[in-house]
Each structure stands twice: as structure tokens, then as C-alpha cells.
Amino acid sequence: MAALAMAATLPLAGPVLAETDAPAAVLAAVDSAITIAPRPAPAVEVAPEAAATPQFETIGEGMASYYGREFAGSRTASGARFDPAALTAAHRTLPFGTQVQVTNEATGDSVIVTINDRGPFHGNRVIDLSRAAADEIGLTRAGRGMVQLAVLTDTPSNN
Structure with a gap:
């Protein structure tokens, strides 16, 4: 009261x-x-343009290995200096600059590397990876492993 x-x-x-x-x-x-303010219009989220999903074409599978650190700083066949920390690889026939998705068949882990050298020249290997690329897909401990290779087919210059 x-x-x-x-x-x-x-x-x-x-x-x-x-x-x-x-x-x-x-x-x-x-x-x-009391003055009642009008409710603001609900926020409309505008989806950012969908990033183009890279497209890959499978080119085969085989044994992969990786370069040892003793090659660090050496010239590759493309003329670039080999950097074990870069995501690069050597392949016998793919053009320099080709981007290849390498997938470890045992783990399913993948990495995209750029071809900048020729090789491998021993055994039945299809690709030699840099140390960083081998680390990404879990090949460094074994030193080699079965991988699937797929070439990037959808590049920004093709859009």
C-alpha cells in the first residue's frame, strides 16, 4: 500500500x-x-561468395618417398633451390609448377605440393616429397608409403 x-x-x-x-x-x-522503438529488421547474413573448390584429376598411385636434408639449398631441375620446409615434390614427367594432391593411402591425409624437380630415380617410386610435405601426410617416420596422386585441374587462371 x-x-x-x-x-x-x-x-x-x-x-x-x-x-x-x-x-x-x-x-x-x-x-x-514509454516510447517504443521500432524493432530493428533481422540481420540478413549475406553468404560470402563460395570459394571455388579445387578440382583434382586422379593420375595414379604408387610409392612415395621424401628428400633428405642433405639436399637443402641444392638447385632443383627447375632452377629453384630445394627447401625442405616448402611443400614441393619431384616427379618424372609432370610440368614444373603443377600442383598435385598427394594422399597417404594408410591415413587418408593429403597435402598439395608443387612440382619443381625431376625424379625419383630409384626403385618403383612415383614421387619424392619435401620433408614438410612428408610430415603433413605422415610419411617421415616410415620414410616412404603408398600414395594416390591427383593433379589440380581448376586453377584461378582457368576461371
């Missing part, structure tokens, strides 16, 4: 009402004092 009496004594815009009318008067005063 004290709240009602106090509410009745609040200065209101308009006529002062008797204490018995206080709840209605307070509500009327509050209603007239």
Missing part, C-alpha cells in the same frame, strides 16, 4: 488522481512516458 501511496505522489503529466485511482494512473503515466 505504501508503494501505491508513493506512486500517487509522483509528479505525473496531467491531472493528479485520487489514491484509489493510483494504479491505473501510474500505468497510464508509464504507458505515455
